[in-house]
Amino acid sequence: MPPTKVIVLYGGKSTEHEVSVHSAQTVCRMLASQPEKYQIYPIFISKQGYWFLQEECGPQTPKDLPVTPVIRPDALVQALDGSFSIGADVVFPVVHGTNCEDGTLQGFLETLNVPYVGCGVLTSAVGMDKELTKLLAREAGLPVIPYQKISKHIAYDKTALENWVKDRLPVFVKPVRLGSSVGITKVTHVEQLELALKQALQFDSEALVEQGIDHAREIFCAVYGDEEKLYTSACGELRTVAGEFFDYNAKYVVAGGCETQVPARIPPETEEAMRRDTHTLFRQLQGHGLARVDFLMDPKTGEYYMSEINTIPGMSETSLFPQLFEASGVNYALILDRLIEIARQEHAQKGQLSLSRQL
Numbered sequence: 001m002p003p004t005k006v007i008v009l010y011g012g013k014s015t016e017h018e019v020s021v022h023s024a025q026t027v028c029r030m031l032a033s034q035p036e037k038y039q040i041y042p043i044f045i046s047k048q049g050y051w052f053l054q055e056e057c058g059p060q061t062p063k064d065l066p067v068t069p070v071i072r073p074d075a076l077v078q079a080l081d082g083s084f085s086i087g088a089d090v091v092f093p094v095v096h097g098t099n100c101e102d103g104t105l106q107g108f109l110e111t112l113n114v115p116y117v118g119c120g121v122l123t124s125a126v127g128m129d130k131e132l133t134k135l136l137a138r139e140a141g142l143p144v145i146p147y148q149k150i151s152k153h154i155a156y157d158k159t160a161l162e163n164w165v166k167d168r169l170p171v172f173v174k175p176v177r178l179g180s181s182v183g184i185t186k187v188t189h190v191e192q193l194e195l196a197l198k199q200a201l202q203f204d205s206e207a208l209v210e211q212g213i214d215h216a217r218e219i220f221c222a223v224y225g226d227e228e229k230l231y232t233s234a235c236g237e238l239r240t241v242a243g244e245f246f247d248y249n250a251k252y253v254v255a256g257g258c259e260t261q262v263p264a265r266i267p268p269e270t271e272e273a274m275r276r277d278t279h280t281l282f283r284q285l286q287g288h289g290l291a292r293v294d295f296l297m298d299p300k301t302g303e304y305y306m307s308e309i310n311t312i313p314g315m316s317e318t319s320l321f322p323q324l325f326e327a328s329g330v331n332y333a334l335i336l337d338r339l340i341e342i343a344r345q346e347h348a349q350k351g352q353l354s355l356s357r358q359l
């Protein structure tokens with residue numbers, strides 16, 4: 001059998017552009033280590049949205065060849081000057097955040113009619129929206145933290161919001177659709193609320209004001225699989241060493257800004273409940289492929305809440321997703337194989353659906 005041709009897409013018009021390059025480097029390296037199985041084409045998407053074929057996956061270089069996606073039966077991407085074209089069996093998007101993980105790129109790949117790894121348009125779009133995820137999670141019986149939603153263009157009762165906040169300090173103010181802790185403020189005094197909202201609303205037209213869990217323990221559970229069978233990982237814990245909460249600095253700037261503990265030191269029944277919730281939420285959102293669900297746990301009471309889902313979680317070898325599965329005895333390379341298989345399977349199933357009204 002000829003090797004499967006995989007286009008790995010990364011970078012993108014996103015605040016998480018650089019994080020994506022790290023993840024993609026690992027994915028490319030792991031797939032390329034099986035040359036009999038995979039032929040890899042690393043394609044970098046610039047912050048302006050242009051596509052470049054790279055010799056080796058990484059940040060942009062002058063050697064990168066500008067390419068453009070095309071709808072052709074024999075090719076998916078061609079050189080801007082038309083000098084070559086590439087067909088792909090599967091696209092592996094390793095991108096994070098807005099314009100990438102939120103269904104927009106997935107919709108584009110649907111239009112290109114190519115199998116792609118990970119969640120579809122609906123799951124990606126809902127998963128990016130912290131409020132819609134919470135509403136569906138609550139509907140499925142998961143514990144969800146109380147919040148208020150503020151819209152940039154809709155007037156709200158400032159006094160009522162301040163009163164709600166006063167009873168719950170600290171609160172966390174965050175854009176509804178973003179990631180990597182960008183635009184998030186921990187508000188400890190009600191006077192900080194207005195500025196925190198202004199900051200969050202710079203990145204999105206809607207913001208959440210969430211009841212805070214002081215010194216929350218942050219627990220993560222990963223999932224992969226298809227409509228028939230899902231596998232959840234052991235849970236892991238992440239502790240912030242630098243700063244007040246798991247902000248952008250702790251995540252990416254300060255070396256050693258956070259510590260991971262895999263598996264997490266939590267009671268077995270809590271771990272079991274979180275794995276069950278991860279499974280339930282992924283199903284509720286009609287997910288297939290992969291995701292990581294994040295929980296916040298009150299250190300005083302041991303109670304926990306579902307916080308958010310990431311449909312393309314960090315995928316470098318130091319990221320939680322591979323670590324959580326390695327701790328569960330599942331090899332990362334095997335998961336990547338399975339994700340590629342699922343992508344092809346989903347595409348084939350969709351291809352069997354009727355496009356005509358005649359029976």
Ligand SMILES: Nc1ncnc2c1ncn2[C@@H]1O[C@H](COP(=O)(O)OP(=O)(O)O)[C@@H](O)[C@H]1O
Nearest residue numbers: 172178179180181182210211212213216245246
């Ligand atoms: N309600 C909350 N209570 C306590 N900490 C929170 C709360 N909401 C967010 N945080 C802190 O902020 C971080 C980022 O928030 P999160 O909602 O996960 O956004 P992002 O999508 O940017 O990761 C969390 O990892 C946690 O440290």
Ligand SMILES: [Mg+2]
Nearest residue numbers: 180181294308
């Ligand atoms: Mg988060």
